[in-house]
Amino acid sequence: MRAVRFESGGAIQLIQLPNPQPGAEDVLVQVLAAGVCRTDLHLLDEIKAGEREPLIPGHEIAGRITKIGDDVYTAKVGDTVGVHFEQPCGRCRQCRRQRTNLCEEGTTLGFDAPGGYAEFVVAKQTTVLPLPPNVDVAAAAPLADSGATAYRSVVALGQAEEGDLVVVIGSGGVGLSAVQVAKAYGARVLAIDLKEEARKAALDCGADRAVNPKEAPSATQEFADRAGADVAIDLVGTKATLDLARSLLGPGGRFIAVAPGSEAIPVTADDLVDGGKAYLGSYSSTMADFARALALAEAGRLRPVVTRKAPLAAAAEVLSDLRAGKIVGRAVLFPGPMDP
Ligand SMILES: [Zn+2]
Ligand SMILES: [Zn+2]
Structure with missing residues (x-):
């Protein structure tokens, strides 16, 4: 698959990688739209400063499930979903108290696990929600972070x-x-x-x-x-x-x-x-917050302002425009067809 990686030294590279494979309780999501968040710029700066490992960014993801693990029961192939970036462990003290935003053991897509600036991403089945039919993927992607x-x-x-x-x-x-x-x-x-x-x-x-x-x-x-x-x-x-x-x-x-x-x-x-x-x-968000954001979107009360749409290959240019203050609201990248 094609993916964009923030490399050590701060370069933004379009690379080829083998498609990731879902684990038993994971789903494989074909990324249809990925939001570009200001936090991505902070991550890039941290990598440039040597404070963080190279990574595939992208924590605002909407897409279609193309493969599921053997123990997946709550999602199926073909579902169009919003993906929440927090991948909580489900077992730690914070997770047991529904404070999954503060999970001590989990990973976070686009931070310490591969994110949505790619054609495919792997997520836990418990971290995807079906998109309402009246919400398009470009508007849905930013709901995972900015909406929630x-x-x-x-x-x-x-x-x-x-x-x-x-x-x-x-x-x-x-x-x-x-x-x-x-x-x-x-x-x-x-x-x-x-x-x-x-x-x-x-x-x-x-x-x-x-x-x-x-x-x-x-x-x-x-x-x-x-x-x-x-x-x-x-x-x-x-x-x-x-x-x-x-x-x-x-x-x-x-x-x-x-x-x-x-x-x-x-x-x-x-x-x-x-x-x-x-x-x-307010740190990050939980699946409950994400579900509420999707419900507000379905009711027509919440629509992330998307003012820039670009192919994945234009990630570097979009990020530099975001840094220069040239983007109002959100920019969204499309790894596959534009505005599907
Ligand atoms: Zn963000
Ligand atoms: Zn946890």
């Missing part, structure tokens, strides 16, 4: 409800999905981004308002009859955005950090005790 992460941040952790004010800082792939999920749950949404194009995309996704960071405090006060946001989601992770999210949060609000980083988040005991605020971090 958005659901986890806004609903599972943020507990957004009817009438809440949800502030989303950063209108990239996850941010635009978060806007749609919050609207689907009846919240009012204020989107914040430096780039005008991204703010426009947030409005197209249903945000009630989209402003630059400077305008955010006054816009929040205008919106919030209870002085402050009920949910503040930071998808950027800089000191400026973390401080902004904290400053916009109202009494009883939930602060959700999604972007990793080493910046400190200053919280006082008064914030937690008198303010009744909760500070939470």
